[in-house]
C-alpha cells in the first residue's frame with residue numbers, strides 16, 4: 355500500500371482526458387497533474403527540446419513524492435519515455451496512438467489516425483503501424499492547430515469545426531470507420547468530430563481506458579495501491595502562471611463529463 359499520489363503529465367491541458375479516466379476508475383488514488391503550459395505545444399519541437407522540458411516537469415513531480423507517472427502525452431512518450439525510464443526509479447506509463455484496437459475492430463479495413471507531427475515521426479508509432487499495415491489501410495494526419503484550439507478554450511468554435519472537418523471528411527470518404535485520437539488534447543474536440551461524422555458508422559478511438567488499465571496493473575504488481583484510509587487529493591501544477599493553473603482545475607471538470615467507448 356502507498357498513499358502517495360500518481361503523477362499525470364502533459365504538455366498542457368490535454369492529459370486531463372486521461373486524468374478523468376484515472377479519477378473515475380481509481381477513486382482511492384490521489385492525482386497530481388502537471389501541465390507544461392509554458393512549453394506547449396510539443397508537436398513541432400525537437401527531441402532535445404521536448405526531452406529537456408519533460409525532464410524538468412518530471413523532476414518536479416518526483417520531488418513531490420509521486421509513486422508512478424502517467425505520461426499522458428503521445429508526443430512526450432514518443433520523444434522522451436526511454437530517457438525517463440533510464441533516469442528515474444519509478445514506473446512510467448506512456449501513451450501511443452491506439453492503432454491496434456482500431457485495426458482489430460475496423461470493418462471497412464481503413465482507419466484514420468490523428469496525432470501531432472512528433473508522434474507520427476516517432477519510432478513507436480512507425481513500428482506499430484507497420485505491424486498492422488497488411489490488415490488495414492492507415493491514413494495518418496497531423497491535427498494542425500488542434501492543440502492550440504484546446505489550449506485557448508476554442509474547441510467549440512466554428513473555426514474548430516472547420517479545421518476538424520477539413521481533416522476528418524477526407525478520411526471518412528476514403529472509407530475510415532475508426533478514427534484514432536493520437537493526442538490527448540483531441541478528445542476535447544470530439545463534439546466537433548461527432549458533428550462531422552453525423553449518423554455515419556464511424557467511431558472515435560481514445561486510449562484513455564487502456565492507459566488506466568495499465569496503470570491499475572502496475573499499481574497492483576508493485577503493491578503500491580492507495581490504502582483507501584484517507585480521501586484522495588487532486589492537485590494541479592504548471593510551468594505557466596496562476597491563471598493557467600486555474601484553467602487546468604476548471605477544465606478537469608469538463609474532462610470528467612467525457613465518455614468514450
Ligand code: DGL
Nearest residue numbers: 368395396397428429538
Ligand atoms: N497532448 C499531447 C499529445 O498527446 C500534445 C502534444 C503537443 O503539445 O503538441 O501528443
